[in-house]
Amino acid sequence: MQPILDIEKLEVNFYTYEGVVQAIDEISFTLEDGDTLGVVGETGCGKSVAVLSILRLILPPGRIESGKILYNTAGSSYDLVQKSEEFMRELRGNDVSMIFQEAGNALNPVLTIGEQVSESFLLHRQGELCESVLKNIDEKMEVSGSAPFIQLARRRYGRKLNKARGNLLRDRRYGCLLRREAVRWSVDLLRSLGIPNPEQVVKRYPHELSGGMQQRVVISMALACNPAVLIADEPTSNLDVTIQAQILRLIEDLKERYHSSILFITHDLGVVSEIADKVIVLYAGTLVEFSKVRELFKKPLHPYTKALLHSVPRLGSRERLESIRGNVPNLIDPPSGCRFHPRCPYVMDICRERKPQLYRGPGGDEHHLVACFLYR
Amino acid sequence: MEGHLIEIRDLKTYYPIRGGVIGRAKNFVRAVDEVSLFLRRGECLGLVGESGCGKTTLGKTILQLEKATAGQILLDLSGKLQDITALRGKRLKRLREKLQIVFQDPSTSLNPRMLVKNIIGEALAIHHLARGRERITHVSGLLKAVGLNEDHLMRYPHEFSGGQRQRIAIARALATNPDFIILDEPTSALDVSVQAQILNLLIDLKNELNLTYLFITHHLLVVEHVSDRIAVMYLGKLVELSKTSDLFRRAFHPYTIALLSAIPIPDPDMQRERIILTGDVPDPIDPPTGCRFHPRCAFAETLCREVEPQLEDVGGGHLVACHRREAVAKKYGIEV
Amino acid sequence: MFFLKKRRFVLDLERHPRLKEFNFSFGKIMKNPLSVTGLSLIFIFFTIAVFAPLIAPPPKPQEPFRIPHEGYSVVPKPPGPGHPFGTTTKQYDIFYGVIWGTRTAFRIGFMVVGSILVIGIALGSISGYFGGIVDEVIMRIVDIFMALPLLILAMAIVTALGRSLDNIMKSLIIVGWPIYARTIRGSILTIREEDFVKAAQAQGAGTLRIIFKHVLPNAIYPVLILASLDIGAMVLTAAALSFLGLGAQEGYADWGQMVSLARNYIVGPQGQPLLYWYVVTIPGLFILFFVLGWNLLGDALRDIFDPKMRRK
DSSP, X not given: OOOSEEEEEEEEEEEETTEEEEEEEEEEEEEOTTOEEEEEOOTTSSHHHHHHHHTTOOOTTEEEEEEEEEEEETTEEEETXXXXXXXXXXXXXTTEEEEOSOHHHHSOTTSOHHHHHHHHHHHHOHHHHHHHHHHHHHHHHXXXXXXXXXXXXXXXXXXXXXXXXXXXXXXXXHHHHHHHHHHHHHHHHHHHTTOSOHHHHTTSOGGGSOHHHHHHHHHHHHHTTOOSEEEEESTTTTSOHHHHHHHHHHHXXXXXXXXXXXXXXXXXXXXXXXXXXXXXXXXXXEEEEEEEHHHHHHSOOSHHHHHHHHTSOOTTOOOOOOOOSSOOOOTXXXXXXXXXXXXXXXXXXXXXXXXXXXXXXXXXXXXXXXXXXXXX | OTTEEEEEEEEXXXXXXXXXXXXXXXXXXXXXXXXXXXXXXXXEEEEEOOTTSSHHHHHHHHTTSSOOSEEEEEEEETTEXXXXXXXXXXXXXXXXXXXXXXXXXXTTSSOTTSOHHHHHHHHHHHXXXXXXXXXXXXXXHHHHHTTOOGGGGGOOGGGSOHHHHHHHHHHHHHTTOOSEEEEESTTTTSOHHHXXXXXHXXXXXXXXXXXXEEEEESOHHHHHHHOSEEEEEEXXXXXXXXXXXXXXXXXXXXXXXXXXXXXXXXXXXXXXXXXXXXXXXXXXXXXXXXXXXXXXXXXXXXXXXXXXXXXXXXXXXXEEOOTTHHXXXXXXXXXX | OHHHHHHTOOOOGGGOHHXXXXXXXXXXXXHSHHHHHHHHHXXXXXXXXXXXXXXXXXXXXXXXXXXXXXXXXXXXXXXXXTXXXXXXXXXXXXXXXXXXXHHHHHHHHHHHHHHHHHHHHHHHHHHHHHOHHHHHHHHHHXXXXXXXXXXXXXXXXXXXXXXXXXXXXXXXXXXXXXHHHHXXXXXXXXXXXXXXXXXXXXXXXXXXXXXXXXXXXXXXXXXXXXXXXXXXXXXXXXXXXXXXXXXXXXXXXXXXXXXXXXXXXXXXXXXXXXXXXXXXXXXXXXXXXXXXXXXXXXXXXXXXXXXXXXXX
């Protein structure tokens, strides 16, 4: 089975006034179909940059230097790094969707919820919208009976609708009907996400909703077109713990319903252990460990992962928390060789000179990879 | 009471919502609504709750950064308890030597145009505690105490990382040798590994200097690690208060139970039954009648809608404000 | 390290963080060609103003601002020996006029902007920091002053107090300060909610200390940018008022006044419209480059102070 996303040796640099920030240094990982992959790391490790590159949303001065991002679907494989901007626009929101940390920022404050959720439909589902509108008209006609000239008008109407599809949104007469239909679809969508009173909600503006509700709206926008891959960039980090629990439960439900694969970025190890099937750990733009979630917590291999797990307070234990000496490196002038070596308690000479490859963990488990010379 | 450093009695902090041309108060945000607490010398009391529960306002009111609308805050200054809400002028200023705060976001809590030396030394200047050479020595000492060094004196905050800035903020709080420090989410804006460093530092300082902490946070694992007792707030009211170990073993209030079950635990083997609350946190402007938690509570009854529950001791200093605590205890198998 | 290299000091930057900051800002200015242009222009004008007595020695040392004139002929004479820029109506020497006019321009710019800075910051700070009724009252005063029309006010003052440069400066000050009060009030409204202000309060800092050490140093940037742009604008407005006859006396070394003198000779006789180009163009160019210099500097300052453009 081919993984739905296959990232190979991705390298991203930012060309700034102060120098070249080597944000991502040749990371490779895969997302299997139907999996939830947790992306864990601290500030500056590059997790946001990595997933933004998948959607080609890196703006100058950032640039994807090299590498492949393969999107495998329906038997074909597309390298998203090479594809045209038009292709990517078709892809975004449709096949691959993203939700962000601050739901409030992702929503346009001057548009109603209905207008924003329908946007996905209007962009990617015009054909179905047209059919839906025509079907509604047909149903009404059936009920009220129809004289021959009405039938003629209906045929003409259908033809015009289908012909002018591209310009429909600008067309006042026909575009309006499509928009209304899209809002109707949005109401259904919001209801299926458990938002109470969706008919009222679509008329509201984002600032009238609470944080949790806003995030739900953003999630619904992302899922409107049934994407195969959902990228979630710290969607619950700003929410209260009880609301976070609601949203995580919602995401789990939706994953089952829509059969999407999810890339879930977070810095919270607790959230990762709840929601992810597999995990990758990033440090300073490099991938240091990749494994199934249980393995990561039970048998962490990379020194960074171990230190991270020991720095989180454990329930019931008052042991002194371990901290990692040193600071996160400056990516304009990253450490040579393994980027973690200045802070690593197990550092060897080779760590300073060469970059570690991804090696298999002890036992040869191909699902547990670690970038550390200790496991060569 | 003996050994109590602070006693808060029926504290209320309401924010008026002004309207109309003259700006008369139309309604109130009941941020803190009749809260009573005490802290013993040398202990760390954790204060948890979600957004809108009033924990930050409570901290600010204790510090007199917000004016209390009603109630008393009694502080043990030199032997006996005095109501600090009545203090003004010079005496209020002297109070500030004993009571300090560390804010959440280190990037906004330090004046970007001030040198570290002056940020930390400002309190010494204000209270005329040290000048010139003596002041510099004192400030250097504080920097060392928080894990930084003298080179950092003549720098600006933006030259430091988040963790280092928080250390500077802590040094600033320690400058006047306070007895009591309010920590308002001191690690929430920091990375996980940095959080560990700062927590260790705070615990060390508390032990060395015999400080008393009010640790405000929404992060239950952190507060469990650091506090002796924990108080849970919901919508301006205190709903549960107990020793830390006790709270996690036997919480009575349905909100506390939901809160505890919602914490993501970094251990994939721990499968818990999660209690997912319905709805959002309601508005502190117009809180529900009776028990404020009743609209979201699975145990709510008529009594809960009408009468506000009071805090009652269920044994060993464990306080709960819930009419239905027996039913809750029965459901979750907690010994009363 | 631009200016340090020139001075050849071995200044330990680490021990003088304010210097380091200044150096950083200075370095940023130097990298932007437009701001370098602006700074150079201002520097050139500054030099001219300082060395005016040497460049154009005054015939009457006690009244250096009186432009010398040989004769009373109204027809301007083109540039030539003895009059490098020619003469304007009534034979006032243009060269002398523009050189000493530089001093006048700086005087107008600094005095007017200096005064409105003080008034605007004082009122705006009180309004912004204390809020409540004080804020309302001061803002209504600001509204009233903002409604005053400059031209009519200037005419009124000149009629009442006489025609002089000082009187137009007064009207410029009266009309110019409200925007500063508004701007700094806006900044202060944001800054006073910041955590570090609350921290200062928690430490027991008094109101004055908070305003001067915490709030103002952070709130002042937009006002500084406004001020640098205004120096040029004030000179321009003063020149316009002088052109209308409200400003300096005839023969006073002021750029606007000089253009005013040349009023009848802006366009030459039939067939030779540009015959007297020098009477308007030369003072005009001085005004233009002066204002341009300050505008570019204002832009540069805005770029430096923009927190996003700063490091990190």
